[in-house]
Amino acid sequence: MELEPDQVSHTQDFRQLLVDLAKHQDKLLFMQLYDYFSPRIKSFLVKKGAAAELAEELVQETMLTVWKKAASYDPEKATASTWLFRIARNLWIDRLRKEKPDLLSPLSVYPETGYTPNLDVCDSGKIKSALDSLPLQQAQLVYKVYYEGKTHREIADDMGMPIGSVKSGLRLAFDKLRFRMGGES
Template sequence: MRLLIQMGIIDVSSSMDYSGATAVAEPPPRNRVLSTECDSGLAVEKNGHKNRRPVRRPGKEMCRTIVLDAATPDDHKELMRRIAAAQDKAAFAALFGHFGPRVKAYLMRSGSTPESAEELAQEAMVMVWRKAESFDPAQASVSTWIFTIARNKRIDAYRRMNRPDLDENDPALVPDGPTAPDTAYAEGQVSTAIREAVATLPDEQAEMLKKAFFEDKAHSEIAAETGLPLGTVKSRLRLAIGRMRKQLKEFEE
């Protein structure tokens, strides 16, 4: 079985460097090819994804090659599907190449040394492999799921607490009403809407959002550090969140 996978920032077939180091020096082009040799038995079904068309490569008849944009949530979901369904290491390598270095960056930004960020990022990615089957593409995008894993790892490690979280099977859970609009998540629209909203935020709001999410600081600490009044910190965050909510409403109505 030959697997040829080129995706995003790593190239499994030609390099043994899984570190993602190339991501720093040279950002990948947006459209790379994820190709699966036909005899691998892992050819990707179209799965109803409109934007994913099989492309024939010259000289490789019968071999379906899927063009993926390495940065889209759908690509990540496809990789997760393969990991969960077939413990596909090549798919994991691709996912690792994208998210490993980002999880490490996130942990460093929240105060970890490079060494402990590396260690925790590895632990987080171990969880990604082990819990792949529990990933529900209808609930969240892959980047969100991995963010929550990395965040909880950080809380466990540095705050020495288990983050209290709700239990989906709790008999006390008040269920969603029958009209809950959950289809938007399945189609990745929430992620897209938020991505667009973040991209168009004024710099000062985007920066505040990143501080709030990445730096493990209370809003009052952010105020002290930046010299901004607490009210300004909070209002910038609220404006940013208000803008995202507005963007999401367009999907829900």
Template structure:
């Protein structure tokens, strides 16, 4: 499945079959991701559906040079989760994330790894992590726990968290640097 092409088909011709394919692939994964982060199943279902609906609405803004499809979809799910968590507090934080995503960015386009290439490199790199490293990466990078909180949740020393993350990050960056 070429997710980049499916999103572009939605953008160019409101392609409902492309949407159905994306939905079947990504909605259950977004739901799983949210549930691993502690979101209750009902809410995870709702946010996963909203995530894919946002993909439909914003398909024209998808820029495969900036982020691959899974990364883009993961950031949409993240923004919706923030929105939901802070809805009562008049938070404007999701607008801040949106403004940043609209930014063209001062980076030279030819110096950037294409988003889909970056995504597949990261997938390969993640397979090279030990189970322990993977869990620490998941807690620190996806769920955004501080190093101290990760240490407490996994009942391991803070130094161990820091060294696992340092090694994992170095490993990931090595894979990403290869193509530059």
């Protein structure tokens, strides 16, 4: 996808805004970021499954983190939106882990295989044992998909792998998990 010239300058503006925020701790700069990104982050979190009230709370936490950690933003590594949305996503994942530590829903259905484990016989120990039995790379793929909430493309970029290798690695991992969890192969 190619950006239009006004989108490129807009992206550069937010990068510079974050850099300036880190240098000057200017409340007006922060409000510009807040006004633009808070509704977008809230919508993103609601689409991820957060209730509206929780999404609003996470937006506040995200923006507070941005205020406190703006100095850690590196415009060479990410756009402003990528950096902010990653903070929001990480806070959402942290909240899920805190409130529902045995949350099984990420492993309940894997769309490419159609596998749905019998949750009556699954327990966190059995799941952990099954995940531990995977080769390291396959375990990393499963972790990135279900616990970091990354897309196949993001995983490919993170791990320096072709996207096809990510998909086939996940298929292999889920075949092994299905077998270990007592499902049909």
